[in-house]
Amino acid sequence: MITIEQLEGVQEVTWCTGCGNFGILAALKKAVQELGFPQHEFLLVSGIGCGSKIPHYVNLNSIHALHGRAIPVAQGAHLANLDLKVIAHVGDGDTLGEGLGHLLHAARRNVNIAVFIHNNGVMGLTTGQYSPSSPRGYVSKTSPADSGAPMDPVNPIALAIAGGATLAARGFSGDQKQLTSLMSDAVKHEGFAVVDILQPCQTWNRMLTWKFYNEHTYSLQETGHDVTDKLAALEKAFSNGKKIPIGLFYKVKAPVLAENLTLPKDGRLRDHRTSMKELQAIIDELVL
Amino acid sequence: MDITFNIGGEAGQGIDTIGDLLTQVFVKSGFYTFTIKDFESRIRGGYNFSQIRVSGSPVHAPVDDIDIVVALSRDAILNKRPQLTNGGVIIFERSIGFDDLDTCHYPAPLNETAKEVGGNVRMANAAALGAVLSVLKYPFELAEEAIGGIFESKGPKVVAANVKVAKAMYDKTTDEWKGECRQNLGAVKKGPCKDRLVLTGNRALALGAKAANLKWTSAYPMSPSSSCFHDIVADAQRLTIGTIQTEDEISSICMAIGASFAGARSMVTTSGGGFSLMVEGLGLAAMAEVPIVIFNAQRPGPSTGLPTRTEQADLLFMLTASQGEFPRIMLAPKDPLEAFGIAIRALNLADMFQVPVMILGDQYFSDSSMNVPRIDVSNVEINRGQLAPNDSAEPYLRYRLTEDGISPRALPGDVGKVVVSSGNVHREDGHITEDPEVRNAMVQKSLNKMPHILRALQEPTVFGGRGADTTLLTWGSTWGAAYEAMSILSDRGVSINQLHFSDVYPLRTEVLQEVFSEAKKVVAVEQNSTSQFARLIRMETGLTVHFHVNKYDGRPMTASYIINHLKEGGIV
Numbered sequence: 001m002i003t004i005e006q007l008e009g010v011q012e013v014t015w016c017t018g019c020g021n022f023g024i025l026a027a028l029k030k031a032v033q034e035l036g037f038p039q040h041e042f043l044l045v046s047g048i049g050c051g052s053k054i055p056h057y058v059n060l061n062s063i064h065a066l067h068g069r070a071i072p073v074a075q076g077a078h079l080a081n082l083d084l085k086v087i088a089h090v091g092d093g094d095t096l097g098e099g100l101g102h103l104l105h106a107a108r109r110n111v112n113i114a115v116f117i118h119n120n121g122v123m124g125l126t127t128g129q130y131s132p133s134s135p136r137g138y139v140s141k142t143s144p145a146d147s148g149a150p151m152d153p154v155n156p157i158a159l160a161i162a163g164g165a166t167l168a169a170r171g172f173s174g175d176q177k178q179l180t181s182l183m184s185d186a187v188k189h190e191g192f193a194v195v196d197i198l199q200p201c202q203t204w205n206r207m208l209t210w211k212f213y214n215e216h217t218y219s220l221q222e223t224g225h226d227v228t229d230k231l232a233a234l235e236k237a238f239s240n241g242k243k244i245p246i247g248l249f250y251k252v253k254a255p256v257l258a259e260n261l262t263l264p265k266d267g268r269l270r271d272h273r274t275s276m277k278e279l280q281a282i283i284d285e286l287v288l
Numbered sequence: 289m290d291i292t293f294n295i296g297g298e299a300g301q302g303i304d305t306i307g308d309l310l311t312q313v314f315v316k317s318g319f320y321t322f323t324i325k326d327f328e329s330r331i332r333g334g335y336n337f338s339q340i341r342v343s344g345s346p347v348h349a350p351v352d353d354i355d356i357v358v359a360l361s362r363d364a365i366l367n368k369r370p371q372l373t374n375g376g377v378i379i380f381e382r383s384i385g386f387d388d389l390d391t392c393h394y395p396a397p398l399n400e401t402a403k404e405v406g407g408n409v410r411m412a413n414a415a416a417l418g419a420v421l422s423v424l425k426y427p428f429e430l431a432e433e434a435i436g437g438i439f440e441s442k443g444p445k446v447v448a449a450n451v452k453v454a455k456a457m458y459d460k461t462t463d464e465w466k467g468e469c470r471q472n473l474g475a476v477k478k479g480p481c482k483d484r485l486v487l488t489g490n491r492a493l494a495l496g497a498k499a500a501n502l503k504w505t506s507a508y509p510m511s512p513s514s515s516c517f518h519d520i521v522a523d524a525q526r527l528t529i530g531t532i533q534t535e536d537e538i539s540s541i542c543m544a545i546g547a548s549f550a551g552a553r554s555m556v557t558t559s560g561g562g563f564s565l566m567v568e569g570l571g572l573a574a575m576a577e578v579p580i581v582i583f584n585a586q587r588p589g590p591s592t593g594l595p596t597r598t599e600q601a602d603l604l605f606m607l608t609a610s611q612g613e614f615p616r617i618m619l620a621p622k623d624p625l626e627a628f629g630i631a632i633r634a635l636n637l638a639d640m641f642q643v644p645v646m647i648l649g650d651q652y653f654s655d656s657s658m659n660v661p662r663i664d665v666s667n668v669e670i671n672r673g674q675l676a677p678n679d680s681a682e683p684y685l686r687y688r689l690t691e692d693g694i695s696p697r698a699l700p701g702d703v704g705k706v707v708v709s710s711g712n713v714h715r716e717d718g719h720i721t722e723d724p725e726v727r728n729a730m731v732q733k734s735l736n737k738m739p740h741i742l743r744a745l746q747e748p749t750v751f752g753g754r755g756a757d758t759t760l761l762t763w764g765s766t767w768g769a770a771y772e773a774m775s776i777l778s779d780r781g782v783s784i785n786q787l788h789f790s791d792v793y794p795l796r797t798e799v800l801q802e803v804f805s806e807a808k809k810v811v812a813v814e815q816n817s818t819s820q821f822a823r824l825i826r827m828e829t830g831l832t833v834h835f836h837v838n839k840y841d842g843r844p845m846t847a848s849y850i851i852n853h854l855k856e857g858g859i860v
Contacts, residue, residue, distance in 0.1 A: 010717065010719055011719050011720075038703075039706070040700075040701055040702060040703050040704065040705065040706070041701065043550070043700045043701070045546065048711075053720070055708065055710075056708075056719045056720055059706055060706065061700035061701070061706055061707045061708070062700075062707075062708050062709065062710075062718075063546075063549055063576060063700075063708075063709040063710065064709070064710040064711060064712060064720065065542070065545075065572060065576075065711055066542065066568055066569070066572050066711055069538060069539075069542045069568070069569070069572075072534070072538070072539040072542035072543045072546065073542045073543070073545055073546035073549070073572075074546060075543050075546060076504065076506065076542065076543035076544060076545060076546025076547035076548070076549075076550070076554070077546035077547065077549055077550040077700065078546075078550075079504070079530050079532075079543075079546075079547060079552075080503070080504060080530070080546070080547040080548075080549075080550035080551055080552035081550045081551065081552075081699075081700070081701050083701060084550065084700060084701055101535055101536065101539075102535065102538075102539055102542075105534070105535040105539070257532075261530055261531070261532065262524040262525045262528060262529060262530060262531065263528070263530055264528050268551075268701075269503050269504065269528070269530050269547075269551075269552045270503070270550055270551030270552045270699065270701075271551070272503060272528050273501060274498060274499075274501050274502075274503075274527045274528065274529070275527065276499070276665050276666060276668070278526050278527060279495075279498055279499060279523075279527060279665050280664070280665050280666070282495075282498075282523055282526065282527075283485065283495065283662065283663050283665065284662070286485055286486070286487075286491075287484045287485050287662050288312055288315050288316055288437060288484045288485075288486060288659075
């Protein structure tokens with residue numbers, strides 16, 4: 001098993017005191033330990049934003065990529081080496097905004113990666129503008145003066161399920177035990193797994209606070225929800241009213257992308273050598 | 289012998305099949321061929337043509353004069369009649385009802401013969417072949433073999449029926465047509481050429497990439513690059529290449545970056561509009577030092593421009609694309625044969641220097657085809673660049689500072705290593721930093737690669753001998769037309785040569801400086817309106833060209849176009 005010392009990040013954490021990202025980092029480390037895979041098999045791919053700095057605070061393979069584009073990078077890395085446990089750490093501004101199309105298409109492909117959305121309902125690193133998941137009425141420097149954010153937030157769980165994700169869950173940074181378990185499930189899951197992680201932004205978001213989440217969340221699993229029932233999962237996903245369900249919404253089996261691509265039968269694409277004999281045959285077939 | 293055939297009609301009428309049949313006949317009979325495709329951005333209707341030049345000596349470009357027109361529509365007659373040579377022939381489908389007849393016209397009952405003899409109007413293609421060969425007085429037996437080659441996969445019945453139709457039309461033409469064709473091939477029969485591999489630029493590029501152990505291509509369809517992607521996908525099963533059609537070009541390049549980061553050699557194919565979307569990925573590849581090859585089959589822009597036409601106007605855009613400064617390599621194949629080698633070099637250079645490598649083709653390069661010698665892949669050399677040792681006790685540093693700026697690579701998944709990479713400014717260990725000294729060291733690291741890259745690139749080639757009064761300066765696919773212009777003028781006694789670049793950036797300047805000092809006049813010949821390569825040379829060396837030949841109507845350059853402009857400009 002990987003020790004906690006091995007996972008110790010090499011850089012000092014730069015998040016604000018009380019940031020919801022601390023809970024996500026702690027849960028990630030626990031999940032990585034619990035999963036039991038060797039350290040070199042993990043790959044974190046992150047976008048851009050506060051949460052996307054997580055690769056610098058945990059000692060694992062990583063590529064800190066572009067705003068909104070972590071999911072495409074993650075898919076490519078996964079397909080080149082199916083042994084990797086690829087986890088995309090993305091933010092709400094990042095993946096629910098610029099990268100929303102990539103999220104849906106990756107879901108449609110049921111590509112075997114896990115996506116952890118650090119969802120704080122605000123553009124934190126760019127100083128508090130409203131994000132695609134800010135609540136209607138959220139007041140910021142860029143929202144209309146009277147109305148606040150003039151639209152409803154993106155619903156990542158519903159979109160993931162509608163898109164074709166075969167695991168969709170919502171965690172809360174303040175519920176370590178459940179979040180760790182959801183993260184482990186997502187990594188172990190054979191298919192596209194999305195965990196929407198609620199996390200307060202202490203500095204900017206005055207609506208989605210620790211207090212708010214502690215008072216408004218409840219565990220979906222305690223209600224006897226059937227995780228194989230797509231419509232029930234969608235119904236729960238749309239119930240973001242006074243009470244917000246957290247836990248596993250949806251989990252089913254379906255063919256994964258890699259099964260139907262022209263990847264090596266054995267071994268990793270990265271190590272494969274093209275048969276020059278076969279290529280010569282292809283060329284000779286073209287000769288008139 | 290130097291004959292040009294133009295087969296024109298509406299999209300969907302089978303002009304490509306007639307072209308392929310003619311190419312088969314002449315390639316198998318030992319001739320050099322060069323074919324261009326001219327088509328509109330539509331699937332049915334309109335006016336498209338395939339133009340095939342056949343010669344007893346090597347040919348490198350299309351010409352403006354046409355000897356035989358095969359017209360399946362009225363437009364195909366009207367559009368090409370002005371380009372017909374004296375003694376040329378227009379064979380057209382009789383049912384078009386074109387009646388402005390001349391002795392050089394032959395209203396051939398192609399559809400009728402196909403229906404009556406073959407039982408299917410689709411065999412009009414074979415009928416057209418029969419008519420063409422008859423007009424040329426070419427032996428019919430050679431057609432049989434070509435029809436067999438094209439329709440083999442459809443079974444012996446289809447082959448036999450097509451042969452029957454072609455023969456019937458051949459005989460009917462001999463009987464009916466009383467005109468005289470300048471080109472009489474009755475005595476020619478076999479040519480000297482042994483090259484039997486017909487390749488388009490896109491196909492040659494795809495083959496080169498396959499030979500260089502390409503393992504990943506993610507792309508989004510875009511003319512004129514798509515056929516390169518099609519070719520990679522077509523052989524992906526047999527060669528084990530991962531491929532996917534993505535939701536957009538941003539995803540294409542980002543997936544390819546992910547695959548390359550994890551160790552699979554990766555290339556993306558696109559045109560200028562798609563490359564515009566890829567630009568942020570280009571920057572990521574550069575900053576994270578992930579090897580990547582980007583093929584841009586250029587077409588006239590900006591925006592959608594002319595989707596199925598040709599231009600070389602993305603050079604300076606690609607040179608400066610992305611925010612920030614970083615080393616990049618730009619290669620532009622002059623023809624299909626060179627494209628095969630350039631694809632291999634591109635993938636090797638990307639790995640050796642861990643930089644983006646861009647291949648600049650264009651619609652003319654992508655879609656034109658020629659017959660080349662059989663390619664032997666047994667000697668292809670693959671260079672994956674510097675790899676980190678497996679047994680090091682030290683923690684792995686992805687961006688270790690070295691003298692040549694190249695940090696030995698390890699891959700995520702390698703046992704005992706943690707590979708950390710970032711699009712942010714990073715330290716040697718890959719973790720992000722804002723430290724000014726580290727920033728300077730990392731910028732210097734990228735600059736340090738430049739002299740090594742430059743040494744790995746090839747000097748330009750001088751055609752037509754050194755020390756001429758006039759030098760034609762070309763890059764990429766305009767090579768062929770300029771080479772032919774230079775050869776024609778040289779034969780007429782003009783002191784002229786050609787300085788050609790296939791490796792366009794970083795710019796090697798030794799030969800360039802010498803040729804510029806030798807020539808009285810240097811003429812930039814470019815398929816764009818602002819002579820972008822000439823501007824690049826001025827930027828890098830301060831040297832200025834004296835005259836410009838530009839073409840930006842979306843149609844390929846020809847030797848006569850260049851010669852006419854040189855004459856008008858008083859250069860020759």
